[in-house]
Amino acid sequence: MVSEKERENREKLFRLMRENPELPVVAMVDSEVVADTGYGRWTGVFGYVYIAEYVIGLTCIHFREEDDPSAVEYAVRDVLDCHSREDIKTEKQELEAYRKLPWIKAIVVNVDLPCEEDEGNA
Numbered sequence: 001m002v003s004e005k006e007r008e009n010r011e012k013l014f015r016l017m018r019e020n021p022e023l024p025v026v027a028m029v030d031s032e033v034v035a036d037t038g039y040g041r042w043t044g045v046f047g048y049v050y051i052a053e054y055v056i057g058l059t060c061i062h063f064r065e066e067d068d069p070s071a072v073e074y075a076v077r078d079v080l081d082c083h084s085r086e087d088i089k090t091e092k093q094e095l096e097a098y099r100k101l102p103w104i105k106a107i108v109v110n111v112d113l114p115c116e117e118d119e120g121n122a
Helices: 004-019 069-079 091-099 116-121
Strands: 025-029 045-056 061-063 104-112
Touching: 004 045, 004 104, 045 069, 061 069, 069 091
Parallel strands: 025 104
Antiparallel strands: 045 061, 045 104
16 A cells, blocks of 8 residues: 555646656655665656756765855865866855756656555555
8 A cells, every 4th residue: 555645746746747758757766765785676656756956976966956155165065076177266156156056957757765654555
């Protein structure tokens, strides 16, 4: 049996896919789902679903958060190499560089650890 919350998340995913067929769907898998060093498959459940923009950096994936100066700085440092950052001297220049990063708009599906009552059904 699927939990009510998972059913709602799936319905939202399907609706967003119908409304935005041009957008890719990406899964953001919680680290607890794959907390293992072996090779195999892991069970997860559909979590929160939303449309967002992201960019892939050297150390992590960054979601667009222009309102958070520390997120802007971290993303610029993580995505651009040091030579590309040489001309960035002010917060305004940093924000301009942030806005020019190769953002990817997508439907994001969080894949979460199943609840104990869902484990037998996932």
